[in-house]
Amino acid sequence: MTDTPLSLAEADSTLFARLRRWWSGETATPVKRVQFDRPLTPWMFLLPQLAVVAIFFYWPSVQAVTSSFYLEDPFGFGATFVGLDNYTEALTSRGYMSTAAFTAFFCVVVTALSLGLGLLLAVKADKVIRGAETYKTLLISVYAIAPPVAGLIGMMFFDMHMGPFTQIAAWFGHDLRVGIDYWDTATALIVISVWKQIPYNFIFFLSGLQSVPVSVREAALIDAKSGWRRFCDITLPLLAPTAFFLLVINITYTMFDTFPIIDVIVKDKPANNPMTLVYKVYLDGFKGNDIGGSSAQSVILMVVVALLTVLQFRFLERRVHYG
Amino acid sequence: MAHLSLTNVGKTYGGSAQPAVADVNIEIRDGEFIVLVGPSGCGKSTLLRMVAGLETITEGEIRIGERLVNKLDPAERDIAMVFQNYALYPHMSVRDNMAYGLKNRGERKAVIEERVAEAARMLELRPYLDRKPRALSGGQRQRVAMGRAIVRQPSAFLFDEPLSNLDAKLRVSMRMEIRKLQKRLGTTSLYVTHDQLEAMTLADRLVVLNGGRVEQIGAPLEVYRAPASTFVASFIGAPAMSLLDAHVENGQVMLEGHALAPVAHAAGPVTLGLRAEDLRLTSGGVPMRVDHVEELGAQRIVHGTVGDQALAIIDTSEALLPETVHLGVAPSRVHLFDARTGRRIETATQPVAVPAE
Numbered sequence: 045m046t047d048t049p050l051s052l053a054e055a056d057s058t059l060f061a062r063l064r065r066w067w068s069g070e071t072a073t074p075v076k077r078v079q080f081d082r083p084l085t086p087w088m089f090l091l092p093q094l095a096v097v098a099i100f101f102y103w104p105s106v107q108a109v110t111s112s113f114y115l116e117d118p119f120g121f122g123a124t125f126v127g128l129d130n131y132t133e134a135l136t137s138r139g140y141m142s143t144a145a146f147t148a149f150f151c152v153v154v155t156a157l158s159l160g161l162g163l164l165l166a167v168k169a170d171k172v173i174r175g176a177e178t179y180k181t182l183l184i185s186v187y188a189i190a191p192p193v194a195g196l197i198g199m200m201f202f203d204m205h206m207g208p209f210t211q212i213a214a215w216f217g218h219d220l221r222v223g224i225d226y227w228d229t230a231t232a233l234i235v236i237s238v239w240k241q242i243p244y245n246f247i248f249f250l251s252g253l254q255s256v257p258v259s260v261r262e263a264a265l266i267d268a269k270s271g272w273r274r275f276c277d278i279t280l281p282l283l284a285p286t287a288f289f290l291l292v293i294n295i296t297y298t299m300f301d302t303f304p305i306i307d308v309i310v311k312d313k314p315a316n317n318p319m320t321l322v323y324k325v326y327l328d329g330f331k332g333n334d335i336g337g338s339s340a341q342s343v344i345l346m347v348v349v350a351l352l353t354v355l356q357f358r359f360l361e362r363r364v365h366y367g
Numbered sequence: 368m369a370h371l372s373l374t375n376v377g378k379t380y381g382g383s384a385q386p387a388v389a390d391v392n393i394e395i396r397d398g399e400f401i402v403l404v405g406p407s408g409c410g411k412s413t414l415l416r417m418v419a420g421l422e423t424i425t426e427g428e429i430r431i432g433e434r435l436v437n438k439l440d441p442a443e444r445d446i447a448m449v450f451q452n453y454a455l456y457p458h459m460s461v462r463d464n465m466a467y468g469l470k471n472r473g474e475r476k477a478v479i480e481e482r483v484a485e486a487a488r489m490l491e492l493r494p495y496l497d498r499k500p501r502a503l504s505g506g507q508r509q510r511v512a513m514g515r516a517i518v519r520q521p522s523a524f525l526f527d528e529p530l531s532n533l534d535a536k537l538r539v540s541m542r543m544e545i546r547k548l549q550k551r552l553g554t555t556s557l558y559v560t561h562d563q564l565e566a567m568t569l570a571d572r573l574v575v576l577n578g579g580r581v582e583q584i585g586a587p588l589e590v591y592r593a594p595a596s597t598f599v600a601s602f603i604g605a606p607a608m609s610l611l612d613a614h615v616e617n618g619q620v621m622l623e624g625h626a627l628a629p630v631a632h633a634a635g636p637v638t639l640g641l642r643a644e645d646l647r648l649t650s651g652g653v654p655m656r657v658d659h660v661e662e663l664g665a666q667r668i669v670h671g672t673v674g675d676q677a678l679a680i681i682d683t684s685e686a687l688l689p690e691t692v693h694l695g696v697a698p699s700r701v702h703l704f705d706a707r708t709g710r711r712i713e714t715a716t717q718p719v720a721v722p723a724e
């Protein structure tokens with residue numbers, strides 16, 4: 045059941061493309077029509093992809109929606125239909141609401157920081173001509189690290205006894221206790237998540253920057269003396285499509301793909317730790333054995349993310365100039 | 368508006384031993400239209416971009432007006448540039464494209480509006496002021512780029528092959544527009560092209576570059592009538608001047624053993640330059656075997672060989688051509704170049720008529 049939110053994240057890239065097409069009213073008109081002798085042949089080609097989507101995306105979704113209306117026996121002996129009880133319970137519980145609040149906070153901070161730092165590094169890298177390759181490789185290589193490993197590396201940095209970050213904090217007179225203190229844990233989560241996501245944003249921003257025509261930059265050089273003005277008036281608007289794409293991707297990342305990082309940091313730790321909604325779905329469902337409640341939560345999550353994505357397209361993409 | 372002076376200007380790109388531009392000295396008068404012309408890779412763009420500030424100056428000095436600009440940012444040089452691919456800001460309307468530079472200089476709103484309106488009127492861009500560049504045709508974009516330059520009222524306009532992305536017909540009409548506009552505004556202009564026809568028609572003075580060095584500076588007709596070297600001779604004028612191995616004997620230029628015209632020059636080998644339009648078909652004279660004929664309607668270009676050297680003549684008669692024709696040329700239209708260095712040899716029989724400036 046818990047693979048629902050995870051597979052949602054995986055399916056996100058196709059979702060993104062589909063939504064965008066749907067929103068801009070494009071239809072996929074084939075340039076060239078291929079005629080098949082048998083009407084079944086094209087379906088045969090489509091079958092593997094359709095099967096993957098159905099098995100890993102639609103089926104779990106349907107399962108999640110169904111079981112969210114049931115109260116499941118903790119030992120798996122049966123389920124009772126309880127209507128919307130699971131939903132009302134989730135939405136009125138204090139734990140759920142505080143996790144939701146933290147998720148929103150986490151989402152905003154991580155997205156803002158990883159986009160901001162990614163852009164900053166890309167702008168700097170774009171200026172460097174010599175050594176740019178090494179610089180790029182070094183930055184990008186972080187992206188090759190799997191999230192759980194990133195979590196572990198982060199964990200080492202924040203280790204209570206020998207983590208360098210803990211020591212640095214100690215110099216400033218702060219006793220950093222990741223996994224125990226709520227905000228210390230939150231800080232660690234944010235730092236690791238941002239660090240993990242920067243390379244992704246960096247790659248896209250860098251290629252976005254490099255696709256700004258040289259002559260346009262030169263024209264701006266003649267028109268405006270201040271580099272900051274040129275950046276705000278010319279570079280940034282031309283990067284807007286990239287930034288919009290990254291915004292959508294980053295929000296999904298913070299909501300779903302940070303799961304392994306959170307898992308490494310808060311697993312087997314005292315209960316009062318910050319976590320995102322996705323992690324709570326997993327915790328309540330698997331650790332708490334509350335399949336019904338957890339399903340209701342994941343359905344709520346699906347709806348929220350869908351709404352969020354639609355809103356972004358509706359209000360932001362309008363203002364984005366596709367060059 | 369200002370004069371422009373380039374003193375011993377040179378440029379060597381980092382990592383290359385050969386200078387891309389070397390020893391360029393040009394004094395450009397206020398309001399003059401200078402065209403930099405030369406084959407691909409000869410350093411025209413490099414030189415222009417050094418004036419613009421887009422390329423560092425590794426040697427020499429550039430002054431705009433009285434100001435030494437070597438170390439100034441492009442935005443401080445009081446120049447405007449028109450790029451080959453227009454370089455319009457794709458996310459800004461035509462109006463904003465033109466106004467952007469002025470806004471950054473802190474011009475008053477009223478002034479900006481007035482100048483944009485004036486430029487739009489001059490360039491017939493008024494219907495498009497609110498459009499984005501991508502909704503314009505190539506010619507319209509080019510005009511917006513011109514407008515963006517005009518509104519700044521700079522000391523100098525810099526053009527880097529501004530017409531080479533347009534089709535042939537539009538190129539001719541835009542060429543005339545640019546010339547008219549520049550005359551009206553009286554702004555000093557530096558214009559880069561590799562199209563010698565464009566160079567001839569636009570320039571007050573031509574600067575012919577070869578391998579980063581100046582071959583010749585002069586009014587178009589001056590360069591045409593008295594090319595300083597075989598390089599200039601073959602570059603300016605279409606069809607290209609025929610360059611042939613010849614020698615002087617007894618005060619006569621001898622081409623493959625036939626006397627062509629009298630010249631006042633010591634005996635010895637020379638490179639003989641003959642323009643197709645200066646050659647005439649005569650009954651006697653140097654025999655040429657006709658190879659093929661290009662019919663252009665008003666005239667025809669006859670390609671042939673004297674001995675084994677290729678030659679072209681423009682012929683306006685419509686007579687049927689025999690297999691072998693005979694050529695003649697007025698002695699004043701014979702160009703001689705040093706057989707070794709390729710430099711022009713001035714001879715007394717070649718009075719160069721240069722129109723008064």
Ligand SMILES: Nc1ncnc2c1ncn2[C@@H]1O[C@H](COP(=O)(O)OP(=O)(O)OP(=O)(O)O)[C@@H](O)[C@H]1O
Nearest residue numbers: 380381383387406407408409410411412413414561
């Ligand atoms: N950034 C650079 N680094 C190194 N060499 C360069 C650079 N830009 C140009 N060059 C070299 O400098 C020389 C002059 O180039 P430039 O662009 O000025 O030629 P051009 O006369 O404008 O040619 P074209 O008519 O093809 O535009 C060329 O040999 C070119 O290879």
Ligand SMILES: [Mg+2]
Nearest residue numbers: 411412413527
């Ligand atoms: Mg060039």
